[in-house]
Amino acid sequence: xxxxxxxxxxxxxxxxxxxxxxxxxxxxxxxxxxxxxxxxxxxxxxxxxxxxxxxxxxxxxxxxxxxxxxxxxxxxxxxxxxxxxxxxxxxxxxxxxxxxxxxxxxxxxxxxxxxxxxxxxxxxxxxxxxxxxxxxxxxxxxxxxxxxxxxxxxxxxxxxxxxxxxxxxxxxxxxxxxxxxxxxxxxxxxxxxxxxxxxxxxxxxxxxxxxxxxxxxxxxxxxxxxxxxxxxxxxxxxxxxxxxxxxxxxxxxxxxxxxxxxxxxxxxxxxxxxxxxxxxxxxxxxxxxxxxxxxxxxxxxxxxxxxxxxxxxxxxxxxxxxxxxxxxxxxxxxxxxxxxxxxxxxxxxxxxxxxxxxxxxxxxxxxxxxxxxxxxxxxxxxxxxxxxxxxxxxxxxxxxxxxxxxxxxxxxxxxxxxxxxxxxxxxxxxxxxxxxxxxxxxxxxxxxxxxxxxxxxxxxxxxxxxxxxxxxxxxxxxxxxxxxxxxxxxxxxxxxxxxxxxxxxxxxxxxxxxxxxxxxxxxxxxxxxxxxxxxxxxxxxxxxxxxxxxxxxxxxxxxxxxxxxxxxxxxxxxxxxxxxxxxxxxxxxxxxxxxxxxxxxxxxxxxxxxxxxxxxxxxxxxxxxxxxxxxxxxxxxxxxxxxxxxxxxxxxxxxxxxxxxxxxxxxxxxxxxxx
Ligand SMILES: Nc1nc2c(ncn2[C@@H]2O[C@H](COP(=O)(O)OP(=O)(O)O)[C@@H](O)[C@H]2O)c(=O)[nH]1
Ligand SMILES: [Mg+2]
Numbered sequence: 001x002x003x004x005x006x007x008x009x010x011x012x013x014x015x016x017x018x019x020x021x022x023x024x025x026x027x028x029x030x031x032x033x034x035x036x037x038x039x040x041x042x043x044x045x046x047x048x049x050x051x052x053x054x055x056x057x058x059x060x061x062x063x064x065x066x067x068x069x070x071x072x073x074x075x076x077x078x079x080x081x082x083x084x085x086x087x088x089x090x091x092x093x094x095x096x097x098x099x100x101x102x103x104x105x106x107x108x109x110x111x112x113x114x115x116x117x118x119x120x121x122x123x124x125x126x127x128x129x130x131x132x133x134x135x136x137x138x139x140x141x142x143x144x145x146x147x148x149x150x151x152x153x154x155x156x157x158x159x160x161x162x163x164x165x166x167x168x169x170x171x172x173x174x175x176x177x178x179x180x181x182x183x184x185x186x187x188x189x190x191x192x193x194x195x196x197x198x199x200x201x202x203x204x205x206x207x208x209x210x211x212x213x214x215x216x217x218x219x220x221x222x223x224x225x226x227x228x229x230x231x232x233x234x235x236x237x238x239x240x241x242x243x244x245x246x247x248x249x250x251x252x253x254x255x256x257x258x259x260x261x262x263x264x265x266x267x268x269x270x271x272x273x274x275x276x277x278x279x280x281x282x283x284x285x286x287x288x289x290x291x292x293x294x295x296x297x298x299x300x301x302x303x304x305x306x307x308x309x310x311x312x313x314x315x316x317x318x319x320x321x322x323x324x325x326x327x328x329x330x331x332x333x334x335x336x337x338x339x340x341x342x343x344x345x346x347x348x349x350x351x352x353x354x355x356x357x358x359x360x361x362x363x364x365x366x367x368x369x370x371x372x373x374x375x376x377x378x379x380x381x382x383x384x385x386x387x388x389x390x391x392x393x394x395x396x397x398x399x400x401x402x403x404x405x406x407x408x409x410x411x412x413x414x415x416x417x418x419x420x421x422x423x424x425x426x427x428x429x430x431x432x433x434x435x436x437x438x439x440x441x442x443x444x445x446x447x448x449x450x451x452x453x454x455x456x457x458x459x460x461x462x463x464x465x466x467x468x469x470x471x472x473x474x475x476x477x478x479x480x481x482x483x484x485x486x487x488x489x490x491x492x493x494x495x496x497x498x499x500x501x502x503x504x505x506x507x508x509x510x511x512x513x514x515x516x517x518x519x520x521x522x523x524x525x526x527x528x529x530x531x532x533x534x535x536x537x538x539x540x541x542x543x544x545x546x547x548x549x550x551x552x553x554x555x556x557x558x559x560x561x562x563x564x565x566x567x568x569x570x571x572x573x574x575x576x577x578x579x580x581x582x583x584x585x586x587x588x589x590x591x592x593x594x595x596x597x598x599x600x601x602x603x604x605x606x607x608x609x610x611x612x613x614x615x616x617x618x619x620x621x622x623x624x625x626x627x628x629x630x631x632x633x634x635x636x637x638x639x640x641x642x643x644x645x646x647x648x649x650x651x652x653x654x655x656x657x658x659x660x661x662x663x664x665x666x667x668x669x670x671x672x673x674x675x
Contacts, residue, residue: 017114203228266350470568521562
């Protein structure tokens with residue numbers, strides 16, 4: 001790779017709904033820029049971007065792929081991102097570290113859920129955007145309808161066309177450039193005039209001097225126009241819209257020129273926010289990079305992806321991981337194009353490079369040539385919203401599975417692996433069924449072990465509803481050293497207070513030093529209730545009487561008596577099963593409200609409030625955990641992917657009698673199987 005002036009670097013990501021043509025566009029850009037000699041295609045399994053075997057199998061992007069090419073003397077570092085919600089972790093990481101975002105919209109479908117997700121993320125990160133309306137060669141595509149809805153949704157004065165299609169779906173010929181084309185077909189003359197004047201107004205507004213000259217009727221130079229537009233794009237008040245077809249290679253040259261002329265170079269913003277203060281972006285000096293992705297590459301081993309923001313980084317040198325407060329030795333730098341790699345020696349602002357075999361470096365770390373200084377703001381990843389319990393297909397594979405899953409979770413922050421403290425199941429959580437399926441596939445291919453994903457056990461609890469008394473005598477006095485202890489115990493329901501223990505024993509019927517033994521026995525008994533084999537909570541236990549033996553009483557004897565007395569007391573105390581309830585916040589478009597609330601009712605949910613947020617309905621509800629295990633998929637299917645939700649633990653609540661019976665039966669069955 002030749003040394004390129006930073007001014008001639010463009011760093012961006014391609015985002016949008018799945019199937020809008022992002023990957024084909026990426027492949028076509030590489031082909032047009034002569035980076036590759038053959039146009040790759042996802043279906044033919046020769047796409048440069050979708051090269052991973054998982055992507056071949058699914059025929060869709062799963063991972064964000066860094067790519068690069070040179071176009072019009074400018075070097076593009078860009079990332080093709082997956083559109084599916086399940087793989088949004090990688091997309092979020094990519095969208096957070098690029099300078100700008102190219103949003104691809106399907107010219108047939110218009111704005112889709114993945115479009116909004118990309119848009120929202122871009123806007124939150126204050127990223128300059130260009131929209132590309134694709135597939136205008138396809139039957140039923142319609143530029144004007146899609147443009148109309150884009151302008152309605154994202155702003156009429158914001159989204160202004162730079163190119164317009166000539167012809168329609170069946171005979172799409174070319175595009176005309178609103179500012180540059182000389183030959184304009186009659187039917188587009190009016191539109192071109194309208195959009196050109198809108199754009200020139202934007203340019204003039206950027207600068208008073210330009211405004212005066214423009215109003216005086218002076219022609220502005222290409223550079224002046226470009227500068228004025230860039231400012232507006234950077235501020236988010238202008239989003240250029242391009243039109244075309246990747247399939248037919250129509251409008252792509254104009255789009256790529258748009259990237260050159262309308263997106264900024266990596267130093268243009270001069271500063272970026274850090275965890276404390278700002279980082280001044282410089283062409284040379286202290287090298288500063290952010291680690292946005294790590295993968296275990298089967299050929300190269302551990303790879304860490306850096307986005308260089310400021311200064312210079314050199315291969316084969318010592319640097320610091322500021323986040324970990326440690327030194328790292330950098331080996332070779334790789335610039336990747338899918339699986340193709342090129343080795344370089346120096347990396348500058350705007351570069352996206354991969355570095356092999358870093359020991360301590362993880363996602364979200366700051367790398368610097370000096371140890372001090374602020375850190376980059378970490379990418380906020382979506383929280384996992386779906387969990388399964390992992391069961392090994394082969395006995396004895398437990399450790400292999402846990403360590404494999406933990407490695408995969410390190411690579412993908414939207415994966416969580418944990419052993420549930422109560423049910424003891426190994427839980428694998430992620431962003432959806434597809435996501436977890438990919439993780440299990442990788443466990444098989446990379447770690448050679450297989451798992452079965454099952455619905456996780458619900459961590460039920462038990463409590464009592466009235467006072468109970470119990471008496472238990474533990475006595476073994478035949479032969480040798482005897483054992484003796486007797487405990488009288490009362491248990492009372494408590495509210496929101498997990499456990500209390502007290503003694504009302506008088507006259508030394510149980511000596512003081514054995515009272516803690518009784519408590520220990522009670523706590524032991526509370527680990528497993530008789531209805532559901534789950535923990536017993538919200539109880540006050542009072543030991544009020546007992547008996548002891550001067551020689552045969554012992555700590556263990558009183559533990560056993562305490563446990564026994566507790567079990568006896570439970571029989572009188574009318575125990576009940578409690579289940580965890582979750583608090584859900586669900587965002588849905590109006591038209592799905594009825595279906596969503598109806599479905600919540602079926603899941604024993606209680607709707608607690610409705611509000612309007614982000615132009616959608618916000619439903620808040622409390623639903624038993626047992627009913628929302630796969631809610632992510634359910635909500636997606638009810639709302640055709642347009643709904644979103646967040647959930648967190650709320651509280652424990654008594655289960656209805658019919659369901660209690662089912663739980664008790666299941667617990668008895670499990671108990672028998674374990675024996
Ligand atoms: N007719 C037509 N098909 C397209 C166009 N762009 C992409 N496609 C097809 O749409 C499908 C999805 O494309 P892909 O690039 O994988 O979409 P992505 O999910 O956005 O990356 C593929 O079959 C492409 O060949 C286009 O401009 N016209
Ligand atoms: Mg793709």
